[in-house]
Amino acid sequence: MSDQEKPSYAKGLEGVIAGETSISKVDGEAGQLYYRGYPIAELAENKSYEEVVYLLINGELPDTEQSILFSAKMRNARDLSEPILQMIRNFPRGSHPMELLQSVIAYLSAYVEHRIHHGPHCNCRDTLHQVAQLASVIAAYHRISQGLEYVPPRRNLSHGANFLYMLRGEEPSPEEGRIMDTALVLHADHSFNASTFTARVIASTQSTCYSSISGAIGALYGSLHGGANEKVVDMVEEIGSASAVEPWLDHALASGRKIMGMGHRVYRAKDPRAVIMEGFLEKLSEQTGDRHYYDILKALETSMARRMAEKGKPIYPNVDFFSGAIYRLLGIPKGLFTPIFAMSRAAGWLAHILEQRVDNRLYRPKALYTGPEPRHIT
Numbered sequence: 001m002s003d004q005e006k007p008s009y010a011k012g013l014e015g016v017i018a019g020e021t022s023i024s025k026v027d028g029e030a031g032q033l034y035y036r037g038y039p040i041a042e043l044a045e046n047k048s049y050e051e052v053v054y055l056l057i058n059g060e061l062p063d064t065e066q067s068i069l070f071s072a073k074m075r076n077a078r079d080l081s082e083p084i085l086q087m088i089r090n091f092p093r094g095s096h097p098m099e100l101l102q103s104v105i106a107y108l109s110a111y112v113e114h115r116i117h118h119g120p121h122c123n124c125r126d127t128l129h130q131v132a133q134l135a136s137v138i139a140a141y142h143r144i145s146q147g148l149e150y151v152p153p154r155r156n157l158s159h160g161a162n163f164l165y166m167l168r169g170e171e172p173s174p175e176e177g178r179i180m181d182t183a184l185v186l187h188a189d190h191s192f193n194a195s196t197f198t199a200r201v202i203a204s205t206q207s208t209c210y211s212s213i214s215g216a217i218g219a220l221y222g223s224l225h226g227g228a229n230e231k232v233v234d235m236v237e238e239i240g241s242a243s244a245v246e247p248w249l250d251h252a253l254a255s256g257r258k259i260m261g262m263g264h265r266v267y268r269a270k271d272p273r274a275v276i277m278e279g280f281l282e283k284l285s286e287q288t289g290d291r292h293y294y295d296i297l298k299a300l301e302t303s304m305a306r307r308m309a310e311k312g313k314p315i316y317p318n319v320d321f322f323s324g325a326i327y328r329l330l331g332i333p334k335g336l337f338t339p340i341f342a343m344s345r346a347a348g349w350l351a352h353i354l355e356q357r358v359d360n361r362l363y364r365p366k367a368l369y370t371g372p373e374p375r376h377i378t
């Protein structure tokens with residue numbers, strides 16, 4: 001088939017509307033993100049992760065009573081059962097925690113009543129296992145793999161603060177807890193991104209919430225998606241200092257490297273989440289007296305903006321650009337950055353799975369066949 005005869009199609013589904021959603025809206029031109037109509041900056045400033053989970057799943061912010069009940073439910077669901085702890089203890093050391101997360105979700109499904117529920121009211125909406133327990137799994141894996149004791153969750157801390165507590169075995173400062181919780185708010189949903197789309201495709205086959213979320217974790221792992229936050233910190237370590245940014249970029253761009261944490265399929269402006277994360281990084285850099293990451297990242301941002309503008313292709317930081325550096329300054333190891341993204345995004349995935357089921361149609365696109373014409377074995 002000649003190139004002229006080929007039907008056109010959108011590679012990577014770029015620009016294709018693949019479904020309807022009322023959960024979040026990404027305004028790529030304006031650089032704005034809304035959850036259920038609320039601007040992300042307002043939610044980040046005023047709401048906890050638990051309230052945002054409620055909003056994503058139920059469509060409205062909780063009132064005071066609903067908020068208390070929902071928080072209690074999520075906090076009660078934080079505990080890990082003995083089989084899950086056993087699985088974490090037995091998981092091969094040296095595996096990436098994203099591999100553990102993907103497996104843990106599938107394993108968890110063996111211990112809960114869920115298989116018959118394929119509708120929007122399946123019990124995942126109520127048990128909130130996947131949303132509440134990922135943080136505990138990540139913290140447990142980190143401590144167990146370091147030869148430390150598992151620290152059980154506390155019920156009097158926000159989701160973000162409890163995660164830091166379970167990692168460290170010590171309560172974080174209120175400021176650290178707030179930064180962690182807000183980072184979770186910022187990562188909770190982003191319309192039809194690759195991992196959420198994966199979750200919806202799996203849900204569209206009438207599979208379970210558990211398999212849908214396990215698949216979504218796999219999609220998030222890659223370095224073009226959630227895995228970029230870890231790669232950004234690798235890149236900063238490779239660059240070494242702000243003064244090395246220009247020669248490093250000359251070489252990286254000449255050899256066709258993508259700059260991790262920059263660029264986006266939808267945003268044509270700075271990602272609004274990166275704006276908020278940058279503020280946190282600046283604050284933490286001042287407080288800790290460690291400006292290393294901030295200075296290198298800002299030099300990279302400025303230089304890339306200039307270089308790409310000269311080419312007529314402006315490029316801006318995305319949500320992954322500053323997050324890894326923030327986690328680093330909170331004392332979190334690199335291997336946990338993408339899992340942290342997953343533990344937040346689990347809320348968005350669950351909301352999308354439930355929405356998919358309300359008016360489901362199996363996802364099954366067509367492909368343009370480019371293989372041999374029919375032939376016979378001779």
Ligand SMILES: CC(=O)SCCNC(=O)CCNC(=O)[C@H](O)C(C)(C)COP(=O)(O)OP(=O)(O)OC[C@H]1O[C@@H](n2cnc3c(N)ncnc32)[C@H](O)[C@@H]1OP(=O)(O)O
Nearest residue numbers: 223224225226228257258259260261262263264265318320
């Ligand atoms: C949470 C998230 O998933 S956010 C995204 C996280 N991923 C990253 O940060 C990885 C780095 N970024 C990228 O690889 C890309 O920007 C993506 C995958 C996120 C989006 O990519 P696409 O929409 O497919 O854009 P595409 O890769 O076609 O880029 C368009 C142009 O901008 C350039 N460009 C895009 N991103 C980058 C980048 N990070 N570094 C250098 N150049 C880039 C491309 O080389 C391309 O130039 P060309 O037209 O001369 O070939």
Ligand SMILES: O=C([O-])CC(=O)C(=O)O
Nearest residue numbers: 189190192193194265319
């Ligand atoms: O929307 C996307 O393609 C990627 C993204 O920023 C996210 O999932 O948060």
